[in-house]
Amino acid sequence: MVYHKMKAEIIAVGTELLMGQIANTNAQFLSRELSEMGIDVHYHHVVGDNMQRVVELIQTVLKRCDLIITTGGLGPTMDDLTKDAIAQALNKEMVLDEESKTEIENFFSMIHKNMTINNMRQAYFPEGSIILKNPNGTAPGCIVESEGKAIVVLPGPPMEMQPMFYNHVLPYLSKKTGSFLRSKHIKIFGMGESSLETALMHLIDGQTNPTLATYATGGELLLRVTAKAESEKEALTLLEPVCDEISEILGSKIYSYTNESLAQVVINKLYEQKKHVSFAESCTGGMLTSMLIDIPGASNVINESFVTYSNEAKINRLNVDPATLEEHGAVSEQTAAEMAKGLREATGCDIAVSVTGIAGPEDAGDKKAGLVYISLYDGKKATTIKYQGRSNREYNRRFSSLNALNMVRLCLLGEQ
Template sequence: MIAEILSVGTELLLGNTVNTDARDISEYLSALGIDVGWHTVVGDNPGRLTDAVNIAKSRADLIITTGGLGPTCDDLTKQVLAAAFGIELYFDETEAERIRGYFSRRIGRPMTENNLQQAWLPVGCTVFSNLWGTAPGCTFEKDGVRVIMLPGPPRECRAMFENCAMPYLRTLGEGEIVSHNLRIFGRGESEVEFPLRERMNAMRNPTLAPYAKEGEMFLRVTAKAATREEAERMMEPVIAELRESLGAVVYGVDATSLEAVVSDLLREKGLTLAAAESCTGGLLSKRMTDLPGASEVFRGGAVVYATDSKTSLLGVPAALIEEKGVVSREVALSLAENVRAVFSADFGVGITGLAGPDGDGVHPVGTVFVALAAADDSFVREIHGGRDRDRIRTMAASHALDMLRRYMTGLPVEKI
């Protein structure tokens, strides 16, 4: 089955809104073993939307639309799709009553009549009631093509796909499709993909697909079998062999994030962390404290961005900064050791670097020193993250987390 995701909304074309719906749905479909052939974005224009639907009909087995189901005059997705497939619309009184109740019970203000436009649905469709907003979704099949319509707001779209569309799509397949993701830090896409290329091309079931995202690499292993248990058995030797060949750069299978892995390790071992951050501006602390139960493992952090604050707040000797430079191995290590002492933590992390736009005459933009201080040892990594400020900060925080992970699991820390 080949799917096309048709995202409707002029705001997407203009770049006012990021199309996260298409990204999320693509990930869901991949997990179901459904190939996504096309992403199409079209504005709120009935003629262009009609053209886009007709093109999608001609090449896709499954069309998933997002957006254009709301109460305003430019919400035309249902009308255009119904016309393209030769289906009438009917007024669904059950959905109309739900929409009225949403306004009276949850919003607490009068409903304007145009909101009932959302209750018009294609005859014969399966309705997806919207428990997270007002516009219902739906699905129907016509002319050998399956159509799923979802609301545009990302929270509603995700929830409706997970709770309505995904169970529906599971009923269409024979057997079970199961995927697992190996998460990798410290190797680029080409480094991971090249040694595996011949094997990936030869594999049919299970399959192996690499992709990069936010400074990390993922290897998705997918198998299809009569039962979930059989699919899992098919994947076990593949995953074990990949972990063996890739080694320490694999930090988890189906792990949610590097910081979650580190947080779990700290909690299991009864250890704590403190962070002193300069160029990352508190990003490492944010990533740790975004996790539930962070107070058990994260003692605190200090953003010492200005040079003198490193001395006044964390006691980094001014003479050391003068001699070695604020961006140096020695200053990063002093930050790590001192923040560990200040917060009475088991580990201290110190980060200092150049996020741009200018270098310091010694190091190029993107140079960052990341230090880890423990009770019995200390380590420093020098990394180079290019010229993009956000990428530099993200990479620096991730390297700090990777150093912690490696130390707590007995792996080499300084080198990747």
């Protein structure tokens, strides 16, 4: 099978983008999808609702790439000129598509609104177009082919554009590139992006199919493994041994094979084991508890938490010994451990976790911003970890919260 490495450019049409009223998230979506298919995206462009500029841009771009995807400019108003501009750029006629005409008429009858003459513009396409149905709006898309190249024309609203991409464009491009794609999304905690890449270097460097890509978002790490084949079955067969090897290398650092959040995984595991967790939060200040309560169903696994920001709160709520605070300070292994033990006694929860640290951005005496202790006590064993974060308050609080959730996960796996 000859694999043709396509070059693509993405063009968004719409003055609202040039006015900054919206961000061009369509380009991001399409880039991610195309890059996963092994199609190189060389440029994004945004152009306003101006016939001359759109025509010129399409002519320029078509000279240097194999595939153009446009978004926007398919509405019923005279401002919406993408299809006309493409026809003009390629020197094609606009022709009426009877099926689209009927569907637009049906849509208006369904929503009990009157159709204007302009709405019929949405049933005209450059001659020879492949029409892409739009069950989520009135603007069908289309694919216009010319001299072995393709222009894929999609509507602007993401709710219409994305399903059209998955339902029509992905199969079209799979056929064109001669490949079927299937991905696994593996979530990882407990290592940085660069250590992950080092650990999997032999898989990342050597292999072209499946390919591996890492993404770090807000402290959680995503590894995407993508196989390309001529059928879904063949793609899965390619994925399996690589995912098995990754699983063996990373072990319990992997918390999900289905792109769940860490909080969701922890809730699921607590629920399976019918256990309740509570948190005593100092520097995280409620963020940790909030991460769990973000997830519907959290009430099954958490009854309460304490935000004990001051020393007095640590003494009054968690029975921390004032002498411990005096001797070791609020940010210390000893205080963290006493907080967790006291929390479990006060609440009767199964797993008690405390967090105490210097959130930053300023250092506190000889303790640097980012110094954090997290302690977990499950009635049998106490574990306390220490790490040094950064001078960034938001980062420290978020990363500490994720770290605490991960300790709960490891405890539930029996790997505390």
